[in-house]
Amino acid sequence: MESLEKDLKENEGFKKAILPVLYSYKDKRDAALSPEEREKERDALRKIKEYSIEHMKELKERAVASLMRNGIRVIEAKDSEDARQEILKIIGKERLIIKAKSNTASEIGLAKALRNRELIETDLGDFLVQVSGDEEMHPVLPSIHLTPEMIAKTLREKLGADVKPEREAIVAFVRVYLREKILKAKVGITGANAITSDGSIVILENEGNISLVSRIPDKHIVISSFEKIVPSLEDALHVVRCSALYGTGQAFPSYVSIISGPSKTADIQNEIVIGAQGAKEVYLILVDNGRSEMLNSEFKELLYCINCGACLDFCPVYHNLARRYGSKYLGARGVIFSAFDEGLKDSFEHGAFFCAMCKACSENCPARIDLPGMMRKLRQRLVEKGIEPLSAKEMIANTEKFGNPFGEIKKGQMPGKLYCC
Numbered sequence: 001m002e003s004l005e006k007d008l009k010e011n012e013g014f015k016k017a018i019l020p021v022l023y024s025y026k027d028k029r030d031a032a033l034s035p036e037e038r039e040k041e042r043d044a045l046r047k048i049k050e051y052s053i054e055h056m057k058e059l060k061e062r063a064v065a066s067l068m069r070n071g072i073r074v075i076e077a078k079d080s081e082d083a084r085q086e087i088l089k090i091i092g093k094e095r096l097i098i099k100a101k102s103n104t105a106s107e108i109g110l111a112k113a114l115r116n117r118e119l120i121e122t123d124l125g126d127f128l129v130q131v132s133g134d135e136e137m138h139p140v141l142p143s144i145h146l147t148p149e150m151i152a153k154t155l156r157e158k159l160g161a162d163v164k165p166e167r168e169a170i171v172a173f174v175r176v177y178l179r180e181k182i183l184k185a186k187v188g189i190t191g192a193n194a195i196t197s198d199g200s201i202v203i204l205e206n207e208g209n210i211s212l213v214s215r216i217p218d219k220h221i222v223i224s225s226f227e228k229i230v231p232s233l234e235d236a237l238h239v240v241r242c243s244a245l246y247g248t249g250q251a252f253p254s255y256v257s258i259i260s261g262p263s264k265t266a267d268i269q270n271e272i273v274i275g276a277q278g279a280k281e282v283y284l285i286l287v288d289n290g291r292s293e294m295l296n297s298e299f300k301e302l303l304y305c306i307n308c309g310a311c312l313d314f315c316p317v318y319h320n321l322a323r324r325y326g327s328k329y330l331g332a333r334g335v336i337f338s339a340f341d342e343g344l345k346d347s348f349e350h351g352a353f354f355c356a357m358c359k360a361c362s363e364n365c366p367a368r369i370d371l372p373g374m375m376r377k378l379r380q381r382l383v384e385k386g387i388e389p390l391s392a393k394e395m396i397a398n399t400e401k402f403g404n405p406f407g408e409i410k411k412g413q414m415p416g417k418l419y420c421c
Contacts, residue, residue, distance in 0.1 A: 028249025
């Protein structure tokens with residue numbers, strides 16, 4: 001309890017920095033589409049994800065076969081260690097690796113595995129978090145807690161760069177700095193927003209760095225997981241649209257890459273040669289990490305998630321606790337995922353009993369995922385195992401003994417302890 005109170009106090013600065021940004025997201029989203037249009041988008045996404053998860057076995061088999069036929073080397077990794085080892089084999093002796101946003105890469109602890117290499121984040125937010133030595137605070141806006149003044153100070157101290165504390169100046173400096181790294185790298189790593197059953201990997205972006213990371217190096221490694229698989233390219237583009245709308249409030253992102261194999265040309269006598277101007281080799285690492293178990297459980301709805309971060313934007317617990325709420329993923333999603341990836345007890349440590357059940361997450365989720373409902377189921381499992389907060393045990397004991405959760409109450413006096421329901 002003392003640790004939790006400490007976190008609440010320390011996060012006051014975080015709240016002050018992020019709340020205006022998070023609340024402004026709703027205004028952008030509302031401006032992009034009318035309420036009626038948004039509901040249609042949500043209905044369509046829900047149907048796509050429901051169908052995909054229900055038919056995942058056959059879709060995955062078809063996707064892997066199609067991707068391999070297209071020249072993409074698919075590697076299925078049982079867990080994080082498996083995935084890291086496979087990636088290290090592909091990288092070989094290369095020292096400089098450039099990386100675009102990949103929440104699955106963070107999930108498997110890739111940065112720690114590459115700590116003896118020069119791993120360069122190329123998404124602006126991820127780069128700023130990396131340089132500052134901080135942790136990402138949001139799946140879409142990782143540096144949301146850093147002000148221009150804080151960023152300028154960090155760039156001066158860590159990179160010796162004299163940059164004005166202005167957004168435009170920071171972006172201009174990072175653009176030049178990262179391009180020098182990108183042009184030298186032989187290995188690029190990205191995530192994926194969707195994978196089609198007919199063999200394409202679909203990635204959205206606004207900055208343009210993912211296009212460079214996936215094309216300039218000789219090797220392109222995609223780190224993802226099987227719940228990203230959908231039946232068709234049309235379905236994948238709908239996922240992209242919803243990711244933009246609910247991630248940053250845009251009607252559509254600036255760029256969408258559809259990768260169906262390594263670069264190639266048939267311009268010399270119509271004979272295909274691999275390795276034109278883009279990547280010569282493309283790899284897809286499909287990470288499981290408990291997802292197969294989840295797929296066959298009452299928590300399979302969690303696999304509908306498109307990682308837009310909308311569930312966090314109005315979550316009062318996340319606003320107050322930041323990274324204290326969740327594990328490899330933030331918020332209720334991260335808590336539930338940790339039960340399968342790390343273990344049931346770990347989900348308790350990461351905040352299974354923190355959820356306020358206000359339903360702000362499900363109201364803002366583009367796939368209408370019932371996170372509060374799953375949190376209740378998770379709590380039930382924990383209680384069945386005897387894992388619950390001390391306060392809950394005290395309330396039950398008091399109720400059994402005194403007929404109320406507060407304990408013995410003398411006339412005219414307040415209870416010694418007040419509990420939340």
